[in-house]
Amino acid sequence: MILAPMSVFLGLLGVGAFWWTLSHDQYEDPAGDAARILVDDPEDRPRLD
Amino acid sequence: MAVTHSLEAAPDLTAFLKRRPGQPPTLELLVKGARCAACLGKIERETAAVPGVAASRLNLTTGKLTVAFHGLSTANPGAVVATLEKLGYPAAPYDPGQAADALDREGRRLILCLAVAAFGAMNTMMFSVPLWAGLFGQELGPATRVVMQWWCALVATPCALYAGRPFFESAWRSLRAGRANMDVPISIGVLLTLAISFSETLLRGRDAYFDAAVSLLFLLLIGRWLDHQLRLRARSAAADLLALQGASAVVLSADGVEHRKPLAEVAVGDVMIVRPGERIPVDSLVESGSSELDNALLTGETTPVPLRPGQVCRAGALNLSGVVRLQALARSEDSAVAAIARLVEAGAQSKSKYVRLADQAAAIYVPVVHTAALLTFLGAWIIGLGPREALLRAVAVLIITCPCALGLAVPAVQISASARLFRRGVLVKSGAALERLAEVDHVVFDKTGVLTEGRPSLIDAPASTVALAAPLARASSHPLSKALAAEAGPGPRADEIVEHPGLGVEGVIGGRRARLGRAAFVGVQGRPSLETELWFGFAGDTKIRFRFSDRLRPDAAEAVAALKARGLTLEVLSGDAPFPVAMAAESVGIPAWSAGLTPAEKARAVAGLQGVGLRVLMVGDGLNDTAALAGAHAAMAPGTALDASQNAADLVFSGDQLGAVVEAIDVARQARRLAMQNFGFAALYNLIAAPAAMLGLVNPFLAALAMSGSSLVVTLNALRLRGRA
Secondary structure, X not given: OOHHHHHHHHHHHHHHHHHHHHHOOOOOOHHHHHXXXXXXXXXXXXXXX | OOOOOOHHHOOOOHHHOEOOOOOOOXXXXXXXXXXXXXXXXXXXXXXXXXXXXXXXXXXXXXXXXXXXXOOOOOOOHHXXXXXXXXXXXXXXXXXXXOXXXXXXXXXXXXXXXXXXXXXXXXXXHXXXXXXXXXXXXXXXXXXHHHHHHHHHHHXXXXXXXXXXXXXXXXXXXXXXXXXXXXXXXXXXXXXXXXXXXXXXXXXXXXXXXXXXXXXHHHHHHHHHHHHHHHHHHHHHHHHHHHHHOOOEEEEEOOOOOXXXXXXXXXXXXXXXXXXXXXXXXXXXXXXXXXXXXXXXXXXXXXXXXXXXXXXXXXXXXXXXXXXXXXXXXXXXXXXXHHHHHHHHHHHHHHHHOOOOHHHHHHHHHHHHHHHHHHHHHXXXXXXXXXXXXXXXXXXXXXXXXXXXXXXXXXXHHHHHHHHHHHHOOEEEOOHHHXXXXXXXXXXXXXXXXXXXXXXXXXXXXXXXXXXXXXXXXXOOOOXXXXXXXXXXXXXXXXXXXXXXXXXXEEEEEOOEEEEEEOHHHHOOOOOOOOOOEEEEEEOOOOEEEEEEXXXXXXXXXXXXXXXXXXXXXXXXXXXXXXXXXXXXXXXXXXXXXXXXXXXXXHHHHXXXXXXXXXXXXXEOOOXXXXXXXXXXXXXXXXXXXXXXXXXXOOEEEOXXXXXXXXXXXXXXXXXXXXXXXXXXXXXXXXXXXXXHHHOOOOOHHHHHHHHHHHHHHHXXXXXXXXXXX
């Protein structure tokens, strides 16, 4: 009986997490974020806003 | 790889710095050619190493490089651009006045609504599937059923109310204007469904359609988001094209220092320097210097016009041979283009009256469905079924005839079509543009820049000769030298370069002195100086002649033949002199042509053609085409066109293939065919489903099945457009 509300709650967590990523501009540059893992630079550059 | 920074050679771009109070100045550049991780790393590392730069970050998806400087005094944006050019990535600054980085709020809102609708649909279904099982004889006690229904209500209602906001707001706006658009039945349907499901749950009934309400919103939001993405991508690509045009002018300040200013900031009376190869920025008076102007973009004329002190020259003309000093006579927005802009306005207004396919469908759909639902309600009541059952049947009619297939039909097809065209280098600005393009039956071509490449190209020159002259050609900004350099490709530059405006350029190649330019300058006696020639020679050696002409596009004749084969009638309207126009028209196979037309005459010609019922596609690139582009039924411009033309056009094609026009028409027609098929299917589906609902044959399971099934069929049909190679 608690499984049903539990699963709905987990779903809500998912939506909340999606909203959080959206508001932090995480989808602005998919190609760049993918490429950045291959860049060998020791200095990690911060994102400019 | 270390790159030395030559700060002296860098252009002054301080006007493009974005200054915000309390924050360091930033510069936004559009960088071309960055494709992979290596490019990303190289660009960020090297630009961050430029003195004065605090940080630099490249957005690989959009090509936008954001550079932050330590402070205004040490900021040297020109050095950043020079560094990028040295690395091999051409870069152009964004005008800080334009909202180049405007956050896509509408897209964000839509995708959040979509996410919530998706969550709602899936989690409601978790509780409604047991209910469906209960409809087919599975054991479902009444108590369990009520609990499941209440869970459905709890999950679905907030999700539907949140995700439905775009529709509710649009419907409300439309009703306030006295009209009913497609969103009105959607909103009514969703709200009514929720209401009746609540009442059914309270009355312990069977028909709780909570999942249908949320699923409907989910599917419709997909269509809406796709439509938005189509327009967004087109808008940002259009802005990028404008940034690459380099809309700036070199202005001389009072103390004689040259600054590069965005066009919009050039004031009346400003003194400007225009070098060979650059365009006249605003209407101006020549103070000193003499040169030749290429008015091709303004009038289509390819013969250069001499320019002397005291003459007035217009914005957009290309300065060919000499450095001139100009005094601005008008602001960028007040120049001679004002009259053309008015014509463009009128054309754009008539375009906005075009009723899109989906809206045409909605105009039929809305009254028919609402009447059907009302009739069902009244009819069922009259037969004696009781108000509750009658209402249930009426709502079932509203749900089952859901416009999700309609709402998805057109966006799905259009985004497939525009993705396919995008891969071929054609940018589609909006779905309406595709629809109008499909209806076209007469094509009007401009000559210069459309049928021809619009720039000089080398004729009959062996590669070895070109390679000899290339080091000097790369150093000059004269259009003919640039064409020679383009033919040769990248390579070394000559040393000790001295440019003699109006005559040529001289330098040292491999230890030998050489000259490139007019016949007399290079040392050829007794030859007239032609505009379409360049001479090259080493001191004391034989002289070589290079000839140039404005070539027809490589596939122009084929494209014309292909268009004729598709049943389109063709015409050439040009501002150039009759002889070149006749030559070009004959070479590509278009018998009907007119020459020497002014911008207003072109616009009138197009309006005349449309007045007799023809639907005209106008393909043009220059200022003299802008009004005609705006007035035609559909308009295409090449990527090399003037900004105003690109703004007025519906589609922009890059590259030198005229076949893009044929491809665009084919895809637009196919898209229309598929959209009609989708409408046909939706109509058929509704014709079967509505009577079924009226007869009370619909239960929640069937509703969900029908809704998803029809949307799936429509989307799969739309994907057929992508499949063809």
